Amino acid sequence: MGTLWNNYRYLILRRVTQISLLVLYFGANAWGWKILMGNLSSSRFLNFVPMSDPYAALQMLAAGAVLGADLLIGVGVITLFYLLIGGRAFCSWVCPVNIITDTANFLRRKLEINRIQGKQPATRDMRYWILALSLIISAIMGVAAFEFISPISMVHRGIVFGLGFGWAAMLIIFLFDLFVLKDGWCGHICPLGGFYSLLGKFSFLRVHHNEANCTLCMKCKNVCPEHQVLHMVGKESLPVLSGECTNCARCIEVCDDDALEFSIRKLAQNKKTGE
Amino acid sequence: MKKQPLSDRRKFILNMARGVGLASLGGFVWSAYVDEVTASTLLLRPPGAIKEDDFLKTCIKCGLCVLACPFDTLLLAKPGDNKPLGTPYFVPREIPCYMCPEIPCVPVCPTGALDESSVTTNGKLDINIADMGVAVIDSQNCIAFWGIQCDACYRACPLLGEAITIEYSKNERTGKHAFMKPVIQNDICTGCGLCEKACVTEKAAIFVLPREVALGKAGDYYIKGWDKSDEKRLENATSQTTTTDISKESAVDSLNNDMKDLY
Known part of the structure; x- marks a missing residue:
């Protein structure tokens, strides 16, 4: 039992954190809890502290939106938090997609898929290109481009406010990571991960x-x-x-x-x- | 013939070309998708929502307005709803907006996509000036227009007697009854949809549409000359002169040359 805890203590803590956050957000919609209201794009902690996704705000800025004061304070809170503890701590401790991609990665190791697909056909720098592209498209199309395709928001919003076909987004990412590219979504494509990588350089x-x-x-x-x-x-x-x-x-x-x-x-x- | 190994320069150029190509490919697919999913125009937004184009830019899709709504009126668009993903909307026939005087959905908006000042008069929140849409009547299927007495929409309207008025006219068919026809006052209607919810017909004969969809626009060529305030529109009027085969010469010349240019 001691070794189990020793070998999985952070994994257990991470899953507990991820799932508790989901439950708290879900409870706000289902039972009117006031601890965490909203979703990962923007929310209020204890109905007071605003928190907002800085990458979403950046896209909105590129799209030409006028940003409200609450949003800017929220962006400040989140930016400061991840500047201190490491940007991509979001990815492994908060983001619900991490549970999906970790499962795919685990199966990849257990089924030894890595042994029939040794060479990775894509660069991990792709996320930075997609990050840049998302800002360019936001500017041209006049909407926050990644927010309309983001499986992270789709999954999280889905769990809190109703999933619709959001399960398909989950399945696509799972299959992609399992069969197409190792660490495909989180390690290669996700521009939010790319954004937090840049933010976390100084943590x-x-x-x-x-x-x-x-x-x-x-x-x-x-x-x-x-x-x-x-x-x-x-x-x-x-x-x-x-x-x-x-x-x-x-x-x-x-x-x-x-x-x-x-x-x-x-x-x-x-x-x-x-x- | 043995193939030469690629030079570094050639490799670099090829890699650059590949990067640019892939970025364009992704960019076009992505843009096309975003353009399609934001094209929905038949959507009713929460009270205080700014213009649809700006709303799509500004809404961060957090759902705080949805949480604030005590009647579960507001929904966030899910994948499969075929509406701009994650943005709030409501379907009045299912749950209309009950026009809470304290408008809880608006002040919680962190981005200003729901604009408090647009639902404020004299420093106080005022839901009666909200503009979510405008009710439209299908007079062919509204039973009041058949001569059957029904004032369900009129009674349901929170701005009773203002947003929907009743127009009386004689029913020539029977000779002794009256039509009591509901008429929407476009400038007062908030688009809350309580009338649509209350409508007794199988599919509502009165329903709310976004204002840009439902209303026409007279334009600058037509002015109510008898109305001083309408005449003010002339101050900012624009005009456009086009030249056609008939109008390229003066009107008199056109008439004097046997109207040849007409044929």
Whole structure:
């Protein structure tokens, strides 16, 4: 039991966080709870603190919308929060699509689909191109372009306000990640993930690698949904500084040798490594 | 013949071309989709909603207006509803807007897609000036126009006697009865849809449409000369002169040349 907790503690905490947030949002619509009202695009915490998706606001700005004060405060709150704890913490601790893509990735490993499809036919930089494209289309079409196709909002809004055909969006992402591209949606395409990668470049909460303890088992790289961020494993003792790290902490819990641990980013060290 | 390995320069150019091509492909598909899904015009928005084009830009699809509505009138468009995804709307025949005096759905809007100032008079919220749409009557299927007495819509109207008035006229068919025909006052109707909900016919003979869909526009060529306030429209009037085969010369010349240019 102790090892189970040790090997899955962050995964369990993440699922608990993701599902509790969903339940709180759902309760606001179903039973009139006032803890978290709205959805991931924009919401109110305790019917007071506004929170808004900064990427959605950016698209609205590109589309030429006049942004209200509540929205700007909400954007400020969320931006500040993820600036501190790591932008893509949203992806692994809040986003409901993460549950779908993690399941696909898990099945991929168990069914050994990775062994018949070793080479990834797409670049992970695609998300930044899609991010840029979304802003261009927003400007040309005069609407927040990604918000009209975003499976994240579709799934989350669906769970809170009624799903409709939203289950199809879930299934498409699941099948895509399982059969077409490993970490396809979250690791390659999602421009919201790309946006939070850029935002999270400067955050304080980091995974730190201690090379002295590493036995080169590579379990961490195997389980990591953004394995390129672990380039230092077995080579150098360094913090994971890439904004693409989702702070999901799977690497920490699969490591049997205490070679990976959360730490607060040391500013002095950053100067030394030039980051 | 043995193939030469590609030079770095060629690789770079090919990769650039591939990137541009893929971005255009994705961009066009994406734009086309967005254009299609935002094209729905037969949608009734919550009170205080700004112009549809601006609304689509500004609404962040959070659903706070839906949560605030005590009557569950407002819905968020789901995939499969064939409406702009995630935006709020209502279907009056199912649940109309009950025009709460405190308008809870409007002040909660974080983006200003629902504009408080558009439903405020003298610093107070005023639902009676809301503009969600306008009711339209199908006079062929409204039974009051047949001569049967029915004033369901008139009685249901929250602006009783103002937004819907009753017009009396003689029923020539019987010679001794009256028609009591409902008439919509377009400038007063808020489009709440209580009349549509109340209508007794199988499919409502009075129904709410967005104002831009339901109403015509006289334009600057027609002015009520007897109405001082209508005459003011002339101040901003625009005109457009076109030249055709008939009008390229003066009218007199056109008549004097045996109207040859007409044939």
